[in-house]
Structures are given as C-alpha cells and as structure tokens.
Amino acid sequence: MGGAATWYDCFSDKADEAGGPVTTNRVANLLRRRESPQRPTFLELFFDLVYVFALTRIVHELVLDYTRGHVAETLTTSLSENGETLLLLLALWWIWTQTAWMTSRFDPFQPEIQFVVLATMLGSLFLAVAISGALAETGLLFASTYVAIQVGRTLFFVLVVRGHDLRRVNMLALVWFGASAVPWLTGAFVAPEVTRNSLWTLALAIDYLGARLGWPVPRLGRSRVSPWAVAGEHLAERYWQLVIVALGETILTSGSSLLRGPIVAERTLALTLSFLTTVLLWRIYFYRAGQILGEAIAASADPGRLGRLAEFSHLLMVAGILATSAGSELVLMDPSGHAKPAWVGAILGGPALYLAGRSVFEYVAFARVSRPRPIGILVLAAMAPVMVGLPPLGVVAAAAAVLLGVAVSDAIRAHGRPLEQASPPR
Secondary structure: OOOOOOHHHHOOOOEOOOOOEOOOHHHHHHEOOOOOOOOOOHHHHHHHHHHHHHHHHHHHHHHHHHHOHHHHHOHHHHHHHHHHHHHHHHHHHHHHHHHHHHHHHEOOOOHHHHHHHHHHHHHHHHHHHHHHHOOOOOHHHHHHHHHHHHHHHHHHHHHHOOOOHHHHHHHHHHHHHHHHHHHHHHHHHOOOHHHHHHHHHHHHHHHHHHHHHOOOEOOOEOOOOOOHHHHHHHHHHHHHHHHHHHHHHHHHHHHHHHHOOOOOHHHHHHHHHHHHHHHHHHHHHHOOHHHOHHHHHHHOOOHHHHHHHHHHHHHHHHHHHHHHHHHHHHHHHOOOOOOOHHHHHHHHHHHHHHHHHHHHHHHHHHOOOOOHHHHHHHHHHHHHHHHOOOOHHHHHHHHHHHHHHHHHHHHHHHOOOOOOOOOOOO
C-alpha cells in the first residue's frame, strides 16, 4: 500500500484523460493542503474523549472475565473469555484508526468533515454503551452501529468527492464494508455466542484484510497509497494521543475502584502502585521513540510498511495498558487475598504485552530493539508461576519493579549522550 508518491502528488488537482478538471474547487477545499499544519486539531482531541469511556467499558469487561465464577480460576478459560473482549476492542480500534486516516486526508476545519467526525463520535458512544452486552442482548445495537459508521461515512465521501480520485478509493472501501456488513448483522441475530463470535471474527477479518490489501475489487483494481506515506507526522501524533487516552483510563479506573470500597492502607498502597505503573508505562513509551515516530516514517523508504508496523505496535501497547488497568482493579478489589492464575496473567501479562508492542515500536524508529525490553518480558513470564497464590499487592509490586528496571536502563543508556535520531529499517 505504501509508495514513493505523496498524497498531494497522487490526489492533487489535475486533468483527466479528456482534458477536463478532475478536482472541483469544492472538493479541493475539503482536503488537507500541503502547506497546512499537520498537528491534530481540537476536534480530534474532542473526538478522543468518547474513547476514554469506551476503553473504560473494555476494562470493565476484562475485569468481569477474570471474576466471573470459574473463569477466575483458570488462565486458559479466562483467555477464551478475553478473546471475546478483544473482538470488541478490535472493532473500536478500527473505527478510531479509520477516523484518524480520514482527518489525515481531509481538513477537520471544514463543516462537512466536522459533521462526519461528530457523527462518528456519537456512533462510537453507542458502541461503548453496547459493549457490556454486545455478545448477548445488545448485539444488534453494537453491530448495526458499527456498520452504520463504516458504510455511512464511506458512502458520504463517495457522494461528496465526485470528480476526484478519492471517490474511487472510497468506492473500493465501500464494497468491502458492504461485504463485512453481512456477517456483522447476521451475527447480531444468531443466539449461540460461539456462532456470533465466529461471524464477527470473519467480519473483522474482512475489514482488516481489505485495508491491508488496498480494498481490491475485480475490474476496479485497488488503492495503492498508504495514509502513512503522506501524513506520517499527523498519524504519529494521533497514535500517541490515543496512548495518553489509554493511560488516562487507567487513572480513572483505579481511582473509581478505590472509591467503591473502604479507603484503608492496603488499598491506598494498591492505588499508589497502580499510579506508579501508569507513570512508568508513560515514561517507557515517550522515551525518544515516542517523540520521533513522524520523523522515522518520513525518513523511511517504505512508509506504508513502516506505518502498518507502527499501527500494530500501538494496538499491542493499548491492549497491554488495558490489561494492566484491569489487573490494577483486581488488586484494588482484594489486595491481600490469594492471586488466582488468571489474575496473575492480567497483572503481569499486561506489562509484558505492552513491552512487546514497545519493542516493535522501537524497531520502527531505530531498526533495533534494546535488550531491557525483551529481558523484561522474560522476567515477567518467569515470575508468573511463582506469583500464583501470593497477595495481589505483591504481584503488582513485582510488575512495577520490572517496569522500573526498564525505565532506569533507558535513563542510564541516555545519560550524557546526544538525542538519538530516527533511523528506520531499510
């Protein structure tokens, strides 16, 4: 999907084969201009507010997965339950990602684009509300809202950008979103959860695969321009803003959890450790690589490929942050009890998943992975069997200690050295 051409080169005003203008002034006004600032706008930050609520609902579902009867007793069963929650997270993630792509291509200051963003924001709110029962009674609300967002806004751009090459791109995407709508809506009407999970997994696979391949359609071809190839700076900032949103969710969840019980010494210490973990996740993310992703994408010979790796790394990191948040809430529920295997999986697995995503992210920026990150993952994995049965407060303290070790190693490595510049893989 990536290429050497820029978005402005591929979709600038030009003549068609008959010599007529391809782009009208009205459509051109909707597009981001080459000279326009590439920083995210206040509208995009406003849009992210609904995802604080959405991610909170995801964490709530994760906590239910770990505490729902027999599920809390075995790690294998909890992983199966977590898979259902992951399905919902991937749907939310795809809505957010598509919106970030849209505001990278179109000018968010234009009323038409603001309308689409705000409509998507409302739809995302309905998706968040439907999360708790999405695999049961609110399945139709979740599926129909998801389809309405994807099909509705894509159709909107097919109608609005007539006479522009972007119309073809949206027509291709509309075919794929229409195809995925079938298993989305069919799954909403079937009763067995297993069948619904399978249909929705198929629907998500169609959506993700379509974008990965450039939405190919027989006789119409496919899109060959990656948004990362033309708007890397903007997308880089949008992704680190989403990381901030996820980290903010952990503070919201842990603070709310403390208020739902007696404020005693053990629970106060659990909140302190949760906050320390959040600070360390923030520090590890923004240590250099988090500040220069846009530069790395711009310097890459294949920004499309590197951008896809950056997206994947952020998905892993956000999932790791949410699992860590769920683990913190479990600790606040019973800080001095006995940690079940599934609880240990959340408390230690969240930071491990985060470090895995951060390792991929570092590779995107510097074409290497610092040893403390994989070492941290191995230490967390090695500790897991030993931590089963111990007080959850001790487990979260051990996880924080590992993250602290990674953060300290970063500081030691950077001490006295000039700031490292982006050097993406070739």
